[in-house]
Amino acid sequence: MSTDARATAAVNDAGAQGAVPRTTLRSRHLISIDDLDSEEITLILDTAEAMKEIESRPIKKVPALRGKTVVNLFYEPSTRTRTSFEIAEKRLSADSLNVAATGSSVAKGETLLDTARNLEAMAPDMIVLRHAASGAPHQLARASRASVINAGDGTHEHPTQALLDGFTIRARKGRIAGLKVAIVGDLLHSRVLRSNVLLLRALGAEICVCGPPTLMPPGIEQFGVRATTRIDEAAEGADVIMMLRIQRERMQGHFVPSLREYFNVYGLTAERVERAKPDVIIMHPGPMNRGVEIASEVADGPYSVMLDQVANGVAVRMAVLYLLAGNPDDV
Amino acid sequence: MQILLKGGRVVDPAAGRDGVADVLIDGAVVANIGTDLPADGARVVPVPAGCVVCPGFIDMHVHLREPGQEHKETIATGAAAAVAGGFTGVACMPNTNPVNDQAGITESILAKANAAGQARVYPIGAVSRGSKGEQLADLAELQAAGCVAVSDDGHPVADALLMRRALEYAASFGMLVIDHCEDPSLIGGVAHEGYHATALGLRGLPAVAEELIVERDVTLSGLTGAPVHVAHMSARGSLRAVRSGKARGIKVTCEVTPHHFILTDEALQGYDTNVKMNPPLREAADRDAMLEGLADGSIDVIATDHAPHHYDEKAVEFDQAPFGITGLETAVSLSLDRLVHREVVSLSRLVELYSTNPARILGVAGGTLAPGGAADVTVLAPDAPTIVDVARMRSKGKNTPFGGWELRGCVAATIVGGQMLYVNDAVGEAAVFTSGGG
Numbered sequence: 161m162s163t164d165a166r167a168t169a170a171v172n173d174a175g176a177q178g179a180v181p182r183t184t185l186r187s188r189h190l191i192s193i194d195d196l197d198s199e200e201i202t203l204i205l206d207t208a209e210a211m212k213e214i215e216s217r218p219i220k221k222v223p224a225l226r227g228k229t230v231v232n233l234f235y236e237p238s239t240r241t242r243t244s245f246e247i248a249e250k251r252l253s254a255d256s257l258n259v260a261a262t263g264s265s266v267a268k269g270e271t272l273l274d275t276a277r278n279l280e281a282m283a284p285d286m287i288v289l290r291h292a293a294s295g296a297p298h299q300l301a302r303a304s305r306a307s308v309i310n311a312g313d314g315t316h317e318h319p320t321q322a323l324l325d326g327f328t329i330r331a332r333k334g335r336i337a338g339l340k341v342a343i344v345g346d347l348l349h350s351r352v353l354r355s356n357v358l359l360l361r362a363l364g365a366e367i368c369v370c371g372p373p374t375l376m377p378p379g380i381e382q383f384g385v386r387a388t389t390r391i392d393e394a395a396e397g398a399d400v401i402m403m404l405r406i407q408r409e410r411m412q413g414h415f416v417p418s419l420r421e422y423f424n425v426y427g428l429t430a431e432r433v434e435r436a437k438p439d440v441i442i443m444h445p446g447p448m449n450r451g452v453e454i455a456s457e458v459a460d461g462p463y464s465v466m467l468d469q470v471a472n473g474v475a476v477r478m479a480v481l482y483l484l485a486g487n488p489d490d491v
Numbered sequence: 492m493q494i495l496l497k498g499g500r501v502v503d504p505a506a507g508r509d510g511v512a513d514v515l516i517d518g519a520v521v522a523n524i525g526t527d528l529p530a531d532g533a534r535v536v537p538v539p540a541g542c543v544v545c546p547g548f549i550d551m552h553v554h555l556r557e558p559g560q561e562h563k564e565t566i567a568t569g570a571a572a573a574v575a576g577g578f579t580g581v582a583c584m585p586n587t588n589p590v591n592d593q594a595g596i597t598e599s600i601l602a603k604a605n606a607a608g609q610a611r612v613y614p615i616g617a618v619s620r621g622s623k624g625e626q627l628a629d630l631a632e633l634q635a636a637g638c639v640a641v642s643d644d645g646h647p648v649a650d651a652l653l654m655r656r657a658l659e660y661a662a663s664f665g666m667l668v669i670d671h672c673e674d675p676s677l678i679g680g681v682a683h684e685g686y687h688a689t690a691l692g693l694r695g696l697p698a699v700a701e702e703l704i705v706e707r708d709v710t711l712s713g714l715t716g717a718p719v720h721v722a723h724m725s726a727r728g729s730l731r732a733v734r735s736g737k738a739r740g741i742k743v744t745c746e747v748t749p750h751h752f753i754l755t756d757e758a759l760q761g762y763d764t765n766v767k768m769n770p771p772l773r774e775a776a777d778r779d780a781m782l783e784g785l786a787d788g789s790i791d792v793i794a795t796d797h798a799p800h801h802y803d804e805k806a807v808e809f810d811q812a813p814f815g816i817t818g819l820e821t822a823v824s825l826s827l828d829r830l831v832h833r834e835v836v837s838l839s840r841l842v843e844l845y846s847t848n849p850a851r852i853l854g855v856a857g858g859t860l861a862p863g864g865a866a867d868v869t870v871l872a873p874d875a876p877t878i879v880d881v882a883r884m885r886s887k888g889k890n891t892p893f894g895g896w897e898l899r900g901c902v903a904a905t906i907v908g909g910q911m912l913y914v915n916d917a918v919g920e921a922a923v924f925t926s927g928g929g
Contacts, residue, residue, distance in 0.1 A: 271807055293808035294692035295762030314810065316692030351692060378695060379686030 185483050189308045191297045193319050193358035201362060205327050207479035208472070214251060215475065224482050225254035228285040233275070234311070235261040235291040240446055240470065241311050241321075245288050248477035254286075276300050286484065289313070307484045315349050321445055322355035324476040326363065328469050329400055332441050337364030340437075342394040344426065345404030345453050348375040348415075352445045353404060357383050370394035371404075372426065374415045391426055398436040402443040403428055403454050419452050428454045433463060441465045493517050494909070495530055499538025499870070502545050504839045505847045505859035514544060516866040519908040523862055536924055541874050542903045545842045546860045547579025547867030549849040550819060552644070552669075552722055552746060552794035555581070555612070557603065558596065559588025564799040564887045566600060569819070570609035572797075572886035574913040576819040577902030579867035580611040581797075582853060585622065586645035592617035592628040594636035601637050609912060610905075611867070613639040613855055618657045618668060624649050627657060634666050639853045642669035644722055647704055649675045655711050662717030667852065669720040672704035672729065673770070681810055683771040687756040693809065696771050702728035709736035709743050720852060721745035723796045725770035727780035734789045744852050745784075746792035748818060749825040750892070752781040758892065764805045764812035765892040768798065786835050791848045795822045799888020817888040825893065827873050827900025838873065845869075868906040872918040877901040 182199045189195065196204070214222055230249045234242055242258065249256035259279070270278075272291070279287065286307045289297045294314030301308040312318040330336055341360055347353050347369055360367055367385040369376075370393070380387050388394055395401060406422060416422045433440065442454075442463045450456045458464065496514040501524065503509075513528040514521060538544060555569035564572075566583075573581045583600065585591035591600065597614045604612030616633030620626045622643040630641055641661060648654040648670055657668050677700035682688040684695025705721055709732050712719040721733060724745045736743040750768065755775050758766045766772060784790035798815025805812050823845070830836045836844070846869070850858025857867050881894040904924050905913035914924045 271803075273806060291808070293810040295809045298762050299808065314692050315694075354690070354692060377689040378684050379689045382686045383690075 184486065188484060188486070189297075189301045190319055190480055190484060191301060191308060191310045192317050193322055193355045193362070196362075198362045201323070201326065201359060204323055204476065204479050204483060205330060207483060208323075208327050208475040211475040211478040211482070212472075214478070220251055221253060222251065223253045225249070225252040225485055228254045228485055229283070230254045230256040230286045230288065230481065231279055231284045232256060232258045232288045232311075233279070233290070234258065235289075235296070236312070238290055238312070240473070241290065244470070244473040245311060245477050248474050248481055251474070252478055252481055254481065272296060272299065273303050276303050280304055280306065286481065309480060309484065312351055315351055315354075317355045318351040318445075319355050320473070320477055320480060321352050322359040323480065324469055324473040325356055325402065325443060325445070326359050327472045327476050328443065328465055329441070331468070331472070332465060333399060336360060339365045339399040340368070340397055341365045341400040341402065342368050342370060342398040342436075343402045343404065344370040344391055344394055344428065346375050346406040346410060347371040347380065347404065348377050349407070349410075350404045356402065357385055361385070368394045368398075370426070372416055372422075375410070391428070391432055392435055395432050395435040398440055400441050400443060401428065401433070401436060403448070404445070405447065405449060406453050408449075419449075423452055427452065428458050430455060430457050430461070433458055443469060445469070493522065493531075493533035495528060495533040495535045496544055496868070497535050497537045499542055499544040501860065502543055502839050502842050503860050504843050505546070506861060509839055514860060514868070516906070516909045519866055521860050521862055521864050521866050524860055538870065539872070539903065539918060541872060542918070543838060543871045543873055544860075545869045545871060546846045547857050547905075547907065548577050548823065548845040548869045549580040549582070549853070549855070549857060550576075550578045550795050550797065550822070551582040551792060551849040551853055553581045553583050553797040553819065554586065554799065554815070555583040555600075556799060557587060558599065562801050562887075563804075566603040566612060567607035567609065568885060568887050569797070569799070570604060570607045570612055572817075572819040572884065573610035574905040574907060575885045575902070576821070577823040577869045577871070577905055578610050578819060579869060579905060579907045580613060580855065580857060581819070582613040582615050582639060584615055584642060584644040585617040590617050590622045591615070591638070592620050592622070592633070594629070594632045597633055597636035597638050610907060613853060615639065615644070615669065616641045618643045618648055619653060622646055624653060627653070627660065630657070630661050630666060631664055634664060638666075639855055640667040640669050640720070642671065642722065644669065644671045647671050647673045647675060651707060651711065654708065655715060658711055658715045658717035658719060662715065665854065667718055667720055667854070669722050670704065670708050671722050672701050672708060672724075674700045674703045677703070681767060681771075682759055683756040683773045685756055685774050687759050691759055691762065693759065696769065698726035698728060698773060698777065701726045701770055702732065705729040705732045709733065709741055712736065712743050713739065713741045716742070718742035718744065723748050723751070723770055723794070724781070724790070725751045725773050725777060727777045730780050730784045730789060734784075737789065744791040744848075746794040747781045747785065747790050748794060748796045749822045749829075750816060750818070752778060752785060753825060753829055754778070754892065762809045763892060764807070764809055765816055765890050767809060767812050767814055768796070768816050769814035782835050785830060785844065791844070791852060793822065793826060793844045794849070795819055797886070799886050800890050801887075802889060805890050815890070817884070817886050817891045819886060820884045821879055821891055821893045823871070824877050824879070824898040824901045825896075827871065828898040831873060832899050866906060866909040869902065870904040870906070871900065872903040872915070873900045875899075875901050875903070875918050877917065
C-alpha cells in the first residue's frame with residue numbers, strides 16, 4: 161500500500177468513526193458526483209458555508225487562490241454557470257480568463273485535445289469545462305496536468321449544480337437524509353438529473369423521478385430511485401420539488417405532442433404543489449420556461465428557492481475551487 | 492515445389508477429420524492428406540508440437556477502405572493484417588468511396604488484392620446504387636466482375652420492397668444478400684440504450700432497431716425462398732428471430748463479432764472511443780445469448796467487422812468519433828481464449844465458424860482441406876500465451892479496445908495458395924516453418 165493510499169484509508173477509518181473529518185478531496189478533478197463519497201460532499205457543503213460568510217463582508221475577496229490561473233473553457237453558451245464560476249474565482253483572487261467556443265481557435269476546427277494541449281502549455285492550474293459532448297471532461301482530464309472541473313458535459317453530469325442544489329436544500333431543511341425529493345421534467349436529456357440523483361442518494365434522500373415515459377432514461381430504477389409518470393404521485397408528501405427544463409425542440413423526436421399538453425400533464429401548478437408538504441421548497445436549475453414546466457405563480461411564489469440556488473452557486477463553486485487547489489490554509 | 496506439413500493435428504470438420512495427419516501441398520493446391528505420407532522429395536515441415544492445422548479461415552465481414560479512405564487502410568495493408576490474423580481470405584464490404592456498386596470498382600479491388608499477394612480478397616458489391624437504398628445496383632454484373640455477395644453494409648436496406656426485390660433477384664443467380672440490420676428511424680444514438688448509456692449521458696441505440704429488421708428479413712426470406720445473412724448480430728432478440736426462422740426452414744444465416752461475444756456496454760465507462768461501434772456493445776444478457784448461439788449452432792459464423800480508422804478520427808469526443816474497431820489481428824486469439832479454452836465451443840466447432848461456414852455461405856473455395864483444393868491453411872497454436880500488441884499490427888488501424896490483453900492461443904502460421912505468408916515468431920518452434928526443417 162502506498163503512503164497516499166494508507167493516508168486515505170486512515171482518513172476513511174477515522175471519518176467513519178466521526179473522529180477526524182475529512183479536510184481534503186481525494187481526486188484533483190471534479191468530473192462526476194461519483195468521484196466524491198458522502199464525506200467529501202459534506203466537506204464541500206461545509207466549506208461552502210464558510211465561503212458564504214465571505215459574501216457578507218464589505219470586501220468580498222480573500223487571497224486563497226492568489227497566483228493560481230483558472231481557465232473557463234466554454235464550448236456551449238452559458239450565462240449563469242460561467243458568471244457564477246467567474247465571480248467565485250475572482251472572490252478567491254485567482255487569475256481567471258474566459259475562453260468561449262466562438263472567437264477562438266475552437267471555431268477554426270481545432271480538436272478539444274489540441275486546444276487543451278495549447279492551454280496546458282500556458283500552465284493553468286484549473287480548467288473549468290462546459291461541453292456539449294458527454295465525456296469531454298474525462299478526455300480533457302486524461303490529457304491535462306491542470307485540475308478539471310466539469311461545468312456540464314452533454315447529458316452526462318453537472319456536478320457543481322447538484323452541489324449547489326444540495327447546499328440549498330440543506331440550508332433550508334437542515335438535512336438531506338430522509339427527505340422526499342421529487343425531480344420532474346425532461347429526465348432523459350438532463351445532466352442536472354444525473355448529478356442530483358447521485359448526490360442526493362449518497363446523502364440519504366428518497367428520490368422520486370417523474371416525466372413522460374418517452375423521456376424516461378432507460379435503467380433509471382437502477383440508480384435507486386422511484387420512477388413515475390404521474391406528477392401528482394411524485395408531488396405527494398414531497399419536501400422538495402425540483403423541476404427540470406424541457407427544451408422546445410423535444411417536439412421533433414416525438415417525445416411530447418405539444419408544449420401546451422406538456423404543461424397540462426407535467427407542469428407544476430399551484431394546485432399540484434398542494435399535494436406536497438406544507439413547507440415544500442420548489443427548485444429549478446434555470447433557465448425556466450414559464451407556463452411550460454412551471455406556472456409563474458409557483459415560480460414566483462413563496463415556496464420557490466430559485467434565487468437562493470443562484471446565490472449559493474457562487475459559494476459552492478468557491479468551495480470546489482478552493483478544495484481542488486489543495487490549499488487548506490488562509491481563508 | 493512440394494511441401495509436406497508433417498505430423499500436426501488436422502481439424503477439418505467438413506471432411507470429418509480431427510486427428511494427426513500429414514498434408515502434402517503441391518504448388519498452390521493440396522495434393523494429399525493422410526498419415527505417414529512419404530516425403531518423396533517434398534520439403535518436410537514438421538508442425539510444431541501442440542499446433543493445429545485447419546482449412547484457411549475466412550473473415551466474411553471486413554472494411555478495407557480502398558478506394559477513397561486509404562488513410563484508414565488499404566487493400567494491401569488490410570490483406571496483410573488478415574494473414575497475420577490467420578485469415579487466408581476476407582470479404583470486403585462495399586462502403587468505400589466510391590461505393591463498390593459497379594463492375595469497374597470490383598475489378599480494381601481485385602487487381603489491387605492480386606498485386607498485394609496476401610490474403611484472398613472477395614469483394615461484396617452494393618445492393619443499391621451508392622448504397623443509397625433507392626435503386627438496385629447491377630447485381631448480375633457485379634457478380635460477373637467477382638463479387639461474392641451484396642450488402643449495403645454501414646446502412647440497412649431500409650425499404651422493405653427494395654429488400655424483397657434484392658432477395659428475389661439476387662437469388663436467381665445464386666447471390667447472397669447480407670443485411671446490416673438496423674431500422675433507421677430508431678437510431679441516432681452512440682451507445683446501447685440501457686443503464687450504462689443513461690449513466691454516461693450517451694444517446695441510446697436500442698436493440699429493437701436491430702431486432703425489427705432481423706425479423707423483417709427472416710420473414711422476407713421465407714416469402715421469397717432466398718437466403719439472407721444477418722451481419723454483425725448483437726441483440727438477443729435478433730438471435731431469437733434467427734433461431735425461429737431456422738426452425739421453420741428459412742434460409743437465414745448470421746454472424747457475430749468477437750467484441751459482441753466478449754464485451755458489454757459496461758466497457759463504455761471512461762468514454763474510450765475504441766468501444767464505440769455499430770452495432771454497439773450490448774448488455775450482459777445479449778453477450779451471454781451470443782455465447783449460447785455460438786455453442787448451440789444457431790450462429791453460423793464469427794466475422795470481425797474489421798473497421799480501421801485513423802488515430803486522429805478517434806481522438807475526439809465520444810459523440811463525434813466514427814463507429815468501428817479493428818478485428819483481423821485479434822479475433823482468433825480472442826476466440827481461442829474466450830470460446831475454446833472456456834469450453835463454449837470445441838476446436839472443431841471453431842473451425843466451422845471461421846472456415847467451413849463462411850466458405851459455404853459465400854460460395855467460395857476453401858472451408859476444407861481436400862486433394863485438388865486450394866492450399867489455404869491456418870495453423871493455430873491454441874495453447875501459446877500471447878499479448879495483444881497494437882504497435883506490431885499490420886493494419887493501419889490501431890483502434891482496438893483489446894490492446895495489452897493477455898490471451899491463451901494464437902495463430903502460428905498462415906498459408907495462402909501454398910505460400911507461407913505469415914509465421915508467428917513468438918510461437919515456440921515456429922521457426923521450423925521458415926527454415927524448412929528436413
